[in-house]
Amino acid sequence: MEQATAQLTINQLAPALTGIRLSLHVMAATVWVGGQLTLAGLVPTARRLGSTAPGALARSFARIQWPAYAVLLATGVWNVFAVGTSATTAWKAVLGVKIAVVLLAGLGAWLHGRATSKSGLAAWGAVTALASVTALVMGVFLAG
Numbered sequence: 818m819e820q821a822t823a824q825l826t827i828n829q830l831a832p833a834l835t836g837i838r839l840s841l842h843v844m845a846a847t848v849w850v851g852g853q854l855t856l857a858g859l860v861p862t863a864r865r866l867g868s869t870a871p872g873a874l875a876r877s878f879a880r881i882q883w884p885a886y887a888v889l890l891a892t893g894v895w896n897v898f899a900v901g902t903s904a905t906t907a908w909k910a911v912l913g914v915k916i917a918v919v920l921l922a923g924l925g926a927w928l929h930g931r932a933t934s935k936s937g938l939a940a941w942g943a944v945t946a947l948a949s950v951t952a953l954v955m956g957v958f959l960a961g
Contacts, residue, residue, distance in 0.1 A: 835899065838892055838895050838896065838899065839892075839896075841888055841892045842888075842889065842892035842893065842895075842896060842956075844885075844888075845885040845886070845888035845889040845892065846885075846889060846953055846956070848881055848882065848885035849882060849885045849886055849889055849922075849949060850949045850950060850952075850953050852878055852881065852882060852885070853882075853945065853946050853949055854946070856874060856875065856878050857942070857946065859874060860874075875930070879930060882926065886923055886926070889919070890919070893916075897912065908959065911955060911958060911959055912959060914955065915952055915955040915956065915959065918948050918951050918952045918955065919948075921944065921948040922944075922945055922948035922949040922952055925941050925942075925944035925945035925948055926941075926945045928941040928944075929941035929942050929944075929945055
C-alpha cells in the first residue's frame with residue numbers, strides 16, 4: 818500500500834514537473850536567443866554612445882547569457898530523458914543535429930567573446946546567431 822501511495826504521488830507530480838522543465842527551457846532560450854537578437858539591434862545605438870559601450874553591453878549580457886546556456890543544456894538533457902526510449906529514429910536524428918548546433922552556438926559565442934577584430938566579432942556573432950536560431954527552430958520541431 819505504501820509503494821502504491823508513493824507511485825501515485827510521483828504520477829501526480831509529473832504534469833507539474835513537465836511544466837517546470839519546459840518553462841525553464843523556454844525562459845532560458847528567450848534569454849539566449851532573444852538576448853542575442855536584442856543586443857544586435859542595440860549595437861548601432863551603443864556605438865553612438867562611445868567606442869566602449871558595445872563591449873560593456875556585451876559583458877553585461879554575458880552575465881545572464883552563460884547561465885541561460887547552462888539552463889538550456891540542463892533542461893535539454895532533462896527533456897531527452899522525459900521522452901525516453903519511445904522516440905522515433907527520425908526524432909533521434911533531428912535531436913543529434915540539434916545537439917551539434919547547440920554546441921556550435923556555444924562555441925561561437927565563446928569565440929565571439931574573445932575576438933579582437935571587427936571581422937572576428939562579426940563572423941563569430943553571425944555563427945552564434947544562426948546556430949542559436951536554428952537550434953530554437955529544431956527544438957520546436959522536436960516538441961511537436
